[in-house]
Amino acid sequence: GITLQVLLFSFALADRINLMRSEREAALKLQLDHSKKLVSMAAMFERFVPKQFLSKIARSGIENIELGRADVAEISILFADVRGFTAMSEALKPQELLNFLNAYLERIDKVIHDHDGFIDKFIGDGVMALFENASVQVGALNAVNGAIQMQKAVDVYNQHRANSGYPPIRIGIGVNTGEVVYGTVGSQERMDSTVLGDNVNVAARLQDLTKDLQARVVISEHTLEVVGKGHGLILREVGDVRVRGRREPVHIYEVLNAETEQDKAAKMFTLSNYRLAYDNYRNGRWREAEALWQSCLELNPADSVVQYLITQCQSKVS
Numbered sequence: 001g002i003t004l005q006v007l008l009f010s011f012a013l014a015d016r017i018n019l020m021r022s023e024r025e026a027a028l029k030l031q032l033d034h035s036k037k038l039v040s041m042a043a044m045f046e047r048f049v050p051k052q053f054l055s056k057i058a059r060s061g062i063e064n065i066e067l068g069r070a071d072v073a074e075i076s077i078l079f080a081d082v083r084g085f086t087a088m089s090e091a092l093k094p095q096e097l098l099n100f101l102n103a104y105l106e107r108i109d110k111v112i113h114d115h116d117g118f119i120d121k122f123i124g125d126g127v128m129a130l131f132e133n134a135s136v137q138v139g140a141l142n143a144v145n146g147a148i149q150m151q152k153a154v155d156v157y158n159q160h161r162a163n164s165g166y167p168p169i170r171i172g173i174g175v176n177t178g179e180v181v182y183g184t185v186g187s188q189e190r191m192d193s194t195v196l197g198d199n200v201n202v203a204a205r206l207q208d209l210t211k212d213l214q215a216r217v218v219i220s221e222h223t224l225e226v227v228g229k230g231h232g233l234i235l236r237e238v239g240d241v242r243v244r245g246r247r248e249p250v251h252i253y254e255v256l257n258a259e260t261e262q263d264k265a266a267k268m269f270t271l272s273n274y275r276l277a278y279d280n281y282r283n284g285r286w287r288e289a290e291a292l293w294q295s296c297l298e299l300n301p302a303d304s305v306v307q308y309l310i311t312q313c314q315s316k317v318s
Contacts, residue, residue, distance in 0.1 A: 070182065070183040071183070072179060072181055074177070074179045074180075075136075075139055075177070075180055075195075076131040076143035076176070076226075077128070077129075077175070077195070077203035078112075078127075078130075078147055078173060078174070078203065079126065079127070079204045079207035080127045080147075080150060080173045080207065081125065081127075081207055082104070082169055082170070082171050083169070083211065084169075088100075101125060105122065105127070107153045107156075107157055108150055108153065110153075111146055111149045111150045112150070115131065115146035115149070116139075116142050117143065118130060120194065128204075129146070131143040136177070137227060139177075140175075140223050140227045143175050143177070144175055144217075144219055144223065147219075147255065148217065148255060148258045150171070151217065151258040151259075172211060172217075173216065173218075174205070174206025174207035174210060174218055174219075175203060175206065176206060176223055176250075177226050178198070178222060179199060180200055182195055201243075202250055203220075205243035205246070206219070206220060206243070206250070206252060209252070213305050214305070215238075215304070216254075217254070217255040217257075218238065218254055219253050220251070220252055220253075221253070224253055232257070233255060234255070235253040235255060235256065236253065236256060236267070236278075237251075237275070237278050238253060238254055238305060238308075239281065239312075254305055263302075266302075266303070267303065270299050270306075276292055277290075277291075277292030278309075280292065286317050289309075290313035290314065290317075293306050293310050
């Protein structure tokens with residue numbers, strides 16, 4: 001009888017142990033599934049809010065993002081925009097327009113990430129990207145080199161477009177460096193992450209100026225100062241330009257590395273005369289500067305920056 005009781009107790013205990021083991025395995029599986037879902041949600045969230053932002057505005061987790069959270073840093077800001085996008089969008093069907101934007105933005109996004117930057121936001125066909133590094137110089141150089149390679153990527157993309165019977169596209173890029181504020185704006189119901197400050201506005205205005213200059217990439221003087229010398233950049237000084245919404249002018253440079261090989265060669269051929277003309281321009285010798293720039297234009301009639309500077313000389317004289 002005792003032996004039977006022991007056997008029955010052993011069977012009952014084994015069943016209980018098996019039940020506990022099954023319950024424990026089920027709980028572990030549930031916990032693992034929940035963890036995977038959280039990781040997946042976090043990865044999906046990073047597609048909408050870059051992890052570089054989250055590290056500043058959500059240090060204690062995405063569920064604890066604070067409205068109005070501010071963090072100051074010195075970074076480089078890049079704005080890029082497709083030329084003639086409004087006319088293009090009118091000529092395309094909605095799905096064709098979306099396909100174009102995704103094809104273009106995917107190429108641009110890769111270049112930006114390859115240069116340790118990240119896209120803050122898409123503004124229609126426009127892109128706002130940020131380049132931050134423990135070394136401000138490295139961040140600025142990444143931004144400028146990123147802008148150059150973005151233009152190269154568009155040149156390659158245009159070859160694919162030509163093969164498919166589509167016209168080429170052109171983009172203009174402005175880069176500025178300076179102190180900004182990372183933060184969250186909005187309300188408790190709807191908020192957004194962004195960067196704010198005068199330096200962001202300057203970068204956006206430089207991109208606007210590329211339309212007037214018909215230039216590919218322009219950078220601010222401060223960006224050039226931060227980058228320093230010896231990095232293989234070939235530049236043309238454009239001078240002080242007025243930017244909308246800002247009292248003080250911004251001194252800017254055109255980056256020739258971003259040109260096609262043909263346009264770069266043409267601009268390099270007249271570079272010595274260009275710089276001599278700018279030296280006259282800087283010192284108020286408008287007629288001498290105009291004459292030298294006219295000689296550059298004779299050799300390269302498509303040089304829109306030279307055309308712009310000639311009009312500036314003529315406005316000074318008249």
